Amino acid sequence: MPVALITGASRGFGRAAGLALVARGWDLVVDGRDSTALDRAVAELRSRGGPHTQVLAVPGDVADPAHREVLARVVGTLGPIDLLVNNASALGPMPSLGDYPLDRLESVFAVNVLAPLGLIQLLLPSLTAGGGVVVNVSSDAAVEAYPQWGGYGASKAALDQLSAVLAVERSDLRVYAFDPGDMRTAMHQEAFPGEDISxxxxxxTVVPALLRLVEERPPSGRYRASELLAGVGA
Structure with missing residues (x-):
């Protein structure tokens, strides 16, 4: 069975992607900072998979190097990895850049930039063994200048550039910066407190765009879910 690691899989897009993959026969390693939410997600993932599907959970924070080491070791128990989805993200505070606390910006970059690269480095031999796929979940804030989104947007812009350079350096992989667009998730609600985001x-609804990348494996690059979805079934 193919093997995937999805970070931030206890809720939102990571959970939805995991559900789609186990239904297609993938084995998964998943993580999340909230162990209770992760346990609930894992129970649901296992119920959707086949009798031989393996779903292994590692609670923790991707910004912690020791946690990333554990993730890599657990992945190794399943065999070479076919897909790494760097989905875990930190929104951080949303003041103007002139007032942005630099220690908080470091924390946002630790989750959104350094952690994905750290996992890629640890898993690179396994990924290249089977010509694997790396999906780094980006945002339109990486390419659009939205007021108060400077910290998060800058981190996702850095992740986009990391993805682009890795793709040039490693032609034996497919590397995608994946922009899912707005979604009804807890993190999106945090960005708009008190507003109705229903x-x-x-x-x-965005998962079919991810599946198209994984199954069709177009050239490495930056892809918007809206554009991929427009081509589904075409």
Whole structure:
């Protein structure tokens, strides 16, 4: 069975992606900072998979190097990894850049930039063994200048550039910066406290765009879910 690691899989897009993959026969390693939420997600993932599907959970924070080491070791128990989805993200505070606390910016970059690269480095031999796929979940804030989104947007722009350079350096991999667009998730609600975000699409509606990348394996690059979804079934 193919093997995937999805970070931030206890809720939102990570959970939705995991549900779609186990239904297609993938073995998964998943993580999340909230162990209770992760346990609930894992129970659901296992119920969707086949009798031989393996779903292994590692609670923890991707910003912690020791946690990333454990993730890599657990992945190794399943065999070479076919797909790494760097989905875990930190929104951080949302003041103007002139007032942004630099220690908080370091924390945002630790989760959104350094952690994905750290996992890629640890898993690179396994990924290249089977010509694997790396999906780094990005944002439109990486390419658009939204007021108060400077910290998060800068981190995702850095992740985009990391993805682009890795793709040039490693032609034996497929490396995608994946922009899912607005979704009805807890993190999106955090960005708009007190607002009704029920008009945003659920994360499960975006998963077919991710599956198209994984299954069709177009050239490495930056892809918007909206553009991929427009081509589904075409």
């Amino acid at each position: 008009d945003r699409p659920g994360p499960e």
